[in-house]
Amino acid sequence: MGTGGTGGQAGGTGAAPLRIGIAGLGTVGAGLVKLLRGNAAIVGARAGRPVVVTSVAARDRTRDRGIDLDGVTWHDDALALAHDPDVDVVVELIGGAEGIARRLVTEALRAGRPVVTANKALIAVHGAELAALAEQAGVPLMFEAAVAGGIPAIKTVREGLAADRLNRVGGILNGTCNYIMTAMRESGRAFADVLAEAQALGYAEADPSTDVDGIDAAHKLAILAGLAFGRPVAFSSVHVEGIRGIDALDLAFAQTLGYRIKLLGLARRREDGIEARVHPCLVPEKMPIAQVDGVFNAVLVEGAFVGRLMLEGRGAGEGPTATAVAADLIDIARGNAVPVWGRSTDGLTQVEALPRTAFHEEYYLRLQVHDRPGVIADVTAVLRDHGVSLRSMLQHGRAADDSGGADEPSVPLVLVTHRTQESAMMAALARIAALPAVIGEPAMIRIEAG
Amino acid sequence: MGTGGTGGQAGGTGAAPLRIGIAGLGTVGAGLVKLLRGNAAIVGARAGRPVVVTSVAARDRTRDRGIDLDGVTWHDDALALAHDPDVDVVVELIGGAEGIARRLVTEALRAGRPVVTANKALIAVHGAELAALAEQAGVPLMFEAAVAGGIPAIKTVREGLAADRLNRVGGILNGTCNYIMTAMRESGRAFADVLAEAQALGYAEADPSTDVDGIDAAHKLAILAGLAFGRPVAFSSVHVEGIRGIDALDLAFAQTLGYRIKLLGLARRREDGIEARVHPCLVPEKMPIAQVDGVFNAVLVEGAFVGRLMLEGRGAGEGPTATAVAADLIDIARGNAVPVWGRSTDGLTQVEALPRTAFHEEYYLRLQVHDRPGVIADVTAVLRDHGVSLRSMLQHGRAADDSGGADEPSVPLVLVTHRTQESAMMAALARIAALPAVIGEPAMIRIEAG
Numbered sequence: 001m002g003t004g005g006t007g008g009q010a011g012g013t014g015a016a017p018l019r020i021g022i023a024g025l026g027t028v029g030a031g032l033v034k035l036l037r038g039n040a041a042i043v044g045a046r047a048g049r050p051v052v053v054t055s056v057a058a059r060d061r062t063r064d065r066g067i068d069l070d071g072v073t074w075h076d077d078a079l080a081l082a083h084d085p086d087v088d089v090v091v092e093l094i095g096g097a098e099g100i101a102r103r104l105v106t107e108a109l110r111a112g113r114p115v116v117t118a119n120k121a122l123i124a125v126h127g128a129e130l131a132a133l134a135e136q137a138g139v140p141l142m143f144e145a146a147v148a149g150g151i152p153a154i155k156t157v158r159e160g161l162a163a164d165r166l167n168r169v170g171g172i173l174n175g176t177c178n179y180i181m182t183a184m185r186e187s188g189r190a191f192a193d194v195l196a197e198a199q200a201l202g203y204a205e206a207d208p209s210t211d212v213d214g215i216d217a218a219h220k221l222a223i224l225a226g227l228a229f230g231r232p233v234a235f236s237s238v239h240v241e242g243i244r245g246i247d248a249l250d251l252a253f254a255q256t257l258g259y260r261i262k263l264l265g266l267a268r269r270r271e272d273g274i275e276a277r278v279h280p281c282l283v284p285e286k287m288p289i290a291q292v293d294g295v296f297n298a299v300l301v302e303g304a305f306v307g308r309l310m311l312e313g314r315g316a317g318e319g320p321t322a323t324a325v326a327a328d329l330i331d332i333a334r335g336n337a338v339p340v341w342g343r344s345t346d347g348l349t350q351v352e353a354l355p356r357t358a359f360h361e362e363y364y365l366r367l368q369v370h371d372r373p374g375v376i377a378d379v380t381a382v383l384r385d386h387g388v389s390l391r392s393m394l395q396h397g398r399a400a401d402d403s404g405g406a407d408e409p410s411v412p413l414v415l416v417t418h419r420t421q422e423s424a425m426m427a428a429l430a431r432i433a434a435l436p437a438v439i440g441e442p443a444m445i446r447i448e449a450g
Numbered sequence: 451m452g453t454g455g456t457g458g459q460a461g462g463t464g465a466a467p468l469r470i471g472i473a474g475l476g477t478v479g480a481g482l483v484k485l486l487r488g489n490a491a492i493v494g495a496r497a498g499r500p501v502v503v504t505s506v507a508a509r510d511r512t513r514d515r516g517i518d519l520d521g522v523t524w525h526d527d528a529l530a531l532a533h534d535p536d537v538d539v540v541v542e543l544i545g546g547a548e549g550i551a552r553r554l555v556t557e558a559l560r561a562g563r564p565v566v567t568a569n570k571a572l573i574a575v576h577g578a579e580l581a582a583l584a585e586q587a588g589v590p591l592m593f594e595a596a597v598a599g600g601i602p603a604i605k606t607v608r609e610g611l612a613a614d615r616l617n618r619v620g621g622i623l624n625g626t627c628n629y630i631m632t633a634m635r636e637s638g639r640a641f642a643d644v645l646a647e648a649q650a651l652g653y654a655e656a657d658p659s660t661d662v663d664g665i666d667a668a669h670k671l672a673i674l675a676g677l678a679f680g681r682p683v684a685f686s687s688v689h690v691e692g693i694r695g696i697d698a699l700d701l702a703f704a705q706t707l708g709y710r711i712k713l714l715g716l717a718r719r720r721e722d723g724i725e726a727r728v729h730p731c732l733v734p735e736k737m738p739i740a741q742v743d744g745v746f747n748a749v750l751v752e753g754a755f756v757g758r759l760m761l762e763g764r765g766a767g768e769g770p771t772a773t774a775v776a777a778d779l780i781d782i783a784r785g786n787a788v789p790v791w792g793r794s795t796d797g798l799t800q801v802e803a804l805p806r807t808a809f810h811e812e813y814y815l816r817l818q819v820h821d822r823p824g825v826i827a828d829v830t831a832v833l834r835d836h837g838v839s840l841r842s843m844l845q846h847g848r849a850a851d852d853s854g855g856a857d858e859p860s861v862p863l864v865l866v867t868h869r870t871q872e873s874a875m876m877a878a879l880a881r882i883a884a885l886p887a888v889i890g891e892p893a894m895i896r897i898e899a900g
Contacts, residue, residue, distance in 0.1 A: 035755055039615055045680065045793040046612040144610070150756040152610025160594070160602025162496040163776030165489055230495065288762060291738060305485055305769035306600035312738060312760045319755035326613030336786040343495040 015049035018333040021081040023104055024093035025058035028118055028145070030065040031318030032091065032325050037067075043326060047333035051326070054086045082107040089114045089332055091325060097121035109133040109141060114337075116328040118145035118321055123340075124219035128232040128350045131340035140337035142328035147220045148173060150320025151313040152327065153299040157227045158342045164303035169228040170266040173220040173278075175295035175315040176204045176211040177243050177263040181280075182293040185251040185260070191244060203295060213242035214263065214278040221265030225276045226341055228301065229269055229351070233276050237353040241279035250366060250443060253394060253414050254282050257364075260290040264448060267353075276353035281448040282364050288312075359422035362391070362447035365415040367432065368439040370408050375437040379413070382435070386428035389418045410439055416447070465499035468783040471537035473528040473554055474544040475508035478568055478595070480515040481768030482541065482775050487517075493776060497783035501776070504536045532557040539564045539782055541775060547571035559583040559591060564787075566778040568595035568771055573790075574669035578682040578800045581790035590787035592778035597670045598623060600770025601763040602777065603749040607677045608792045614753035619678040620716040623670040623728075625745035625765040626654045626661040627693050627713040631730075632743040635701040635710070641694060653745060663692035664713065664728040671715030675726045676791055678751065679719055679801070683726050687803040691729035700816060700893060703844060703864050704732050707814075710740040714898060717803075726803035731898040732814050738762075809872035812841070812897035815865040817882065818889040820858050825887040829863070832885070836878035839868045860889055866897070 020036070022029050033053055036043060044050045056069065057078035075081060078100055081090050090108040092115060094101040101119055108115050110133065117123070123130070123143050134141040144154045148171075157169060172178050176198065183194045195212065198204035210216045218240045226232040243263050254261050259282040268275040283290040288310055292298040297315025302308045314320040331337065341348060369375045376393075383390060394414040417425070425444070433442055470486070472479050483503055486493060494500045506519060507528035525531060528550055531540050540558040542565060544551040551569055558565050560583065567573070573580070573593050584591040594604045598621075607619060622628050626648065633644045645662065648654035660666045668690045676682040693713050704711050709732035718725040733740040738760055742748040747765025752758045764770040781787065791798060819825045826843070833840060844864040867875070875894070883892055 031755075035613060039613060039755075042615055042680070043613050048794065151759060152606050155605060155610045156602050159781065160605045160777055161773060162780045163485060163489060163493050164773045165492055230492070288738070288741060291741065303773065305481075305489075306773040307764045307767075307770060309601060309761065309763035312762070314757045317757075320757060323611060323614045323753065323756040327610055330612045331609065331786075334788065336781075336788070338784065338786070344498065 017050035017052045018047065018329065019052055019054040019086055019088045020091055020329065021055035021057070021084055021087035021089070022053060022091045022093060023057045023078040023081050024095070025056055025065055026093065027318045028321045028325070029056070029058070029093045030067050031322035032093070033067045035319070035322040035326050043330065047330040049333055051329050051333055055081055055084050057081055078104050079107060082111050082113060087113070089116060089329060091329070092117040092119055095119055095121065097125040102126060105130060105141070106133065109137050109139060112137045112139055114139045114141070114332050116142045116325055116332070118143065118325060120146040120216065120219035120223060124222040124235045127223065127226060127340060131232070132345045134340055135345050140332055141340050142331065143223070144328050145321045145324035147223050148297045148299050149313070149315040149317060150323050151297060151299055151311045151315065152324070153224065153311060154227060155327075156299070156309070156311060157224060157301060158338055161301060161303055161306055162342060164305045166228040166301060166303045167269045168267065168302040169224045169300065170221060170264055171299040172262055172289060172292055172297050173217040173265045173299075173315065174211055174214070174263060175297055176208070177217070178293065178297070179203050179295045180212070181243060181246065181251065181261055181263065184246070184248055185255070188248050188252070190248055191246060212244055214240040217263060217265045218278045221267055221276060221278055224265070224299070225267035225274065228267065229274060230342055231348050232341055232350045233267070233274060234350050234352050237276065239277040239279070239353070239356045243280055245443060246280055247443065249412060250445060253366065254364070256394065257282070257392070257416065258285055259283060259447070260285050261445065262289065266448065270354070272358070273354045274351055275359065277356075277359065280445050282445055283448050284450065287450055357421075357423035357426070359446070360419060361422065362419050362449060363417045363425055364445045364447055365417070365429070366443040367413045368410050369413050370437045370439065371411050372408070372437060376413070378435050378437060379415070379432055382428050382431045383415070383417070386424045388420045388424055388428050390415060391418050392416045467500040467502045468497065468779065469502055469504040469536055469538045470541055470779065471505035471507070471531040471534055471539070472503060472541045472543060473507045473531055474542065475506055475515055476543065477768045478771045478775070479506070479508070479543045480517050481772035482543070483517045485769070485772040485776050493780065497780040499783055501779050501783055505531060505534050507531055528554050529557060532561050532563060537563070539566060539779060541779070542567040542569055545569055545571065547575040552576060555580060555591070556583065559587050559589060562587045562589055564589045564591070564782050566592045566775055566782070568593065568775060570596040570666065570669035570673060574672040574685045577673065577676060577790060581682070582795045584790055585795050590782055591790055592781065593673070594778050595771045595774035597673050598747045598749050599763070599765040599767060600773050601747060601749055601761045601765065602774070603674065603761060604677060605777070606749070606759070606761060607674060607751060608788055611751060611753055611756055612792060614755045616678040616751060616753045617719045618717065618752040619674045619750065620671060620714055621749040622712055622739060622742055622747050623667040623715045623749075623765065624661055624664070624713060625747055626658070627667070628743065628747070629653050629745045630662070631693060631696065631701070631711055631713065634696070634698055635705070638698050638702070640698055641696060662694055664690040667713060667715045668728045671717055671726060671728055674715070674749070675717035675724065678717065679724060680792055681798050682791055682800045683717070683724060684800050684802045687726070689727040689729070689803070689806045693730055695893060696730055697893065699862060700895060703816065704814070706844065707732070707842070707866065708735055709733060709897070710735050711895065712739065716898065720804070722808070723804045724801055725809065727806075727809065730895050732895055733898050734900065737900055807871075807873035807876070809896070810869060811872065812869050812899060813867045813875055814895045814897055815867070815879070816893040817863045818860050819863045820887045820889065821861050822858070822887060826863070828885050828887060829865070829882055832878050832881045833865075833867070836874045838870045838874055838878050840865060841868050842866045
């Protein structure tokens with residue numbers, strides 16, 4: 001019959017342990033050791049056998065990580081884990097799309113060793129190649145922790161919804177950006193100010209670019225899109241914008257218009273291809289995702305049969321991420337595995353996402369304009385020329401302490417368009433920016449109406 | 451090494467099909483046939499081999515179900531599926547904890563045949579016994595569709611969070627009740643009125659008891675609790691209250707106090723045992739679950755490492771439920787399986803949930819009282835005598851068209867208590883109900899503060 005076994009039902013404490021080698025003992029690595037030890041009875045029962053850490057590799061032997069590593073083999077070279085005879089599964093927690101992380105995962109798979117990783121960059125950039133390697137070696141490559149931390153987003157998309165034709169996937173995939181924009185909205189403070197605070201609190205890195213420029217969210221989106229649509233999406237083709245350009249003014253205007261601003265990753269199946277993009281969005285405040293604030297993440301999935309699902313939880317941190325890694329280890333201990341992209345890599349080619357010019361959205365525009373007659377007529381004439389139709393307009397009166405040009409006062413002008421092709425919007429915006437009455441670069445934020 | 455295979459990675463259209471026998475061709479059964487055919491390419495690729503319906507069993511051969519059953523073997527007796535040589539997996543969609551559904555699942559497992567079911571009553575009531583049977587036979591028994599329809603709640607709790615120590619699980623588990631209470635709140639109409647409308651729209655059954663009396667939600671909660679805590683919870687020990695007693699007045703008062711009323715299933719791990727209960731709750735309107743309206747379901751899980759997760763989606767209907775059944779079939783096709791309660795049944799005993807008297811909650815009380823001096827003093831004296839401390843009180847002025855006793859006017863009096871033992875609350879309420887100034891039965895609704 002060949003319909004499979006019972007997933008280690010017969011297993012127990014008498015069964016041979018699954019021996020883990022961990023590369024990278026940062027927050028997540030140390031958290032994983034704590035979880036596997038603190039919850040050893042639960043993990044052992046669920047896995048059908050003990051799951052034990054036998055080897056680790058990290059740079060600094062002296063650092064106090066709050067874990068006892070007595071009896072655990074220490075490697076200075078992470079690559080040694082790929083061949084350590086006491087290791088059944090390699091857990092890669094070093095990070096980065098290239099370098100040692102990539103070499104370790106490649107070498108472990110080549111050595112026929114299952115790999116669990118939390119490395120979103122690696123899977124997003126090299127997932128196609130690594131999937132083929134895993135399949136050749138006949139071993140699982142798992143990465144639940146790479147997307148949305150404690151939310152089992154990968155399992156949901158790749159297994160829970162495996163039977164459905166998924167049309168959309170995405171969500172709030174970066175907790176740092178969500179924290180910053182929530183704080184900006186609540187306090188009215190500027191981006192740089194809130195970023196500095198987030199850095200002080202440990203919610204943002206010293207070099208925040210990966211987060212605030214949208215790269216981290218784009219890695220996660222590329223992975224989710226690949227899983228949802230059953231083939232890897234070329235990471236370089238994902239359109240990415242971060243949140244540095246969001247002004248406190250935009251958050252306030254959005255609220256006036258009944259929206260919140262969220263950095264969303266969105267992938268969509270269209271007749272002519274796949275859209276995959278990360279950028280700030282105006283989201284109607286009644287949508288559940290608009291209410292997901294602070295460091296929380298939310299994953300949205302929409303399928304032809306299942307309708308719309310939302311999963312909300314902690315997207316990062318020691319505990320949630322360690323839980324995700326350990327869940328993968330339990331699956332491996334049970335002998336359960338799923339191909340990297342949900343199906344055999346045989347004949348599976350990477351797909352390029354559609355270019356930005358093909359997007360078709362509603363747009364929020366904010367211009368700073370000289371407060372003189374005819375400005376609105378000029379701006380709306382450009383939009384008309386490019387076939388962009390307006391849905392609403394908001395002009396705030398001039399404040400007393402207004403600071404515009406040296407001698408001429410200026411005001412913000414907010415326009416909301418109907419759905420239009422982004423190529424038309426781009427052409428119109430270039431002309432609007434060149435109007436004599438328009439000061440600086442116009443701000444453009446897409447609207448995600450649901 | 452024994453760390454498992456590659457989950458059917460090598461599979462493809464050339465591999466032997468997984469042959470399905472479906473018992474019960476109602477909405478879900480017909481939906482499953484449509485899904486497996488409409489998404490045959492997706493399902494085949496994900497499963498590593500074709501998944502085909504070879505046999506069905508249903509009562510009425512003549513009914514038009516919108517599906518073509520040519521070439522499919524028809525059994526009048528569902529039990530025949532347990533031994534049909536052309537069936538690899540039995541899908542039980544008949545329903546009910548006893549009778550033919552139970553006999554079919556039992557017989558199929560005894561015959562060494564994997565079973566997928568959407569039958570929450572069966573798993574909630576007989577899950578312990580069926581888990582042992584499945585383990586003896588060495589075949590999977592899967593039931594993702596039994597809880598929260600299209601939301602992969604079972605996979606999330608049993609696999610995605612397998613490594614964590616879960617402390618709470620529950621949520622909005624019955625879409626019919628949530629629809630009725632949403633409509634009551636939005637329209638101010640009475641329960642009976644909205645129920646009749648829901649029945650006309652097909653959102654409620656002709657006999658709505660299983661839904662509105664909380665039984666359906668209790669079945670799902672018992673299953674979730676069993677998975678979260680790693681051992682089956684005796685269904686008969688789950689405390690169940692439905693929504694028949696909810697008055698439009700309560701929905702309005704709740705809103706005034708900053709709450710919504712939801713029928714929640716809640717299970718909690720305590721030092722002295724497990725709480726498992728289904729009843730209406732006042733939920734602070736800022737909590738995400740308070741915003742889940744209409745027929746939508748939401749599942750909440752809380753773990754020591756992962757923190758809090760919420761999953762929201764369609765809890766019923768042809769498409770979502772069929773998606774869940776098909777996901778189980780794909781797991782079986784790949785050879786992936788998990789023990790029924792997440793661990794071996796060896797030494798696993800069923801646990802009784804704590805009795806109602808052990809609950810420890812905040813309470814909302816609504817009394818109809820004669821509008822005379824001293825009533826509040828009498829009521830609060832009783833609460834004080836039982837050690838119940840008050841947090842707030844709400845008394846609405848008497849309306850002009852007030853209808854109280856024959857000659858004496860009456861008004862509603864709303865009290866909100868601090869957290870207290872339910873045994874004390876029950877004793878106090880019995881005495882309050884007996885006060886001469888109190889008319890009818892007091893309404894008591896627990897508050898779920900998060």
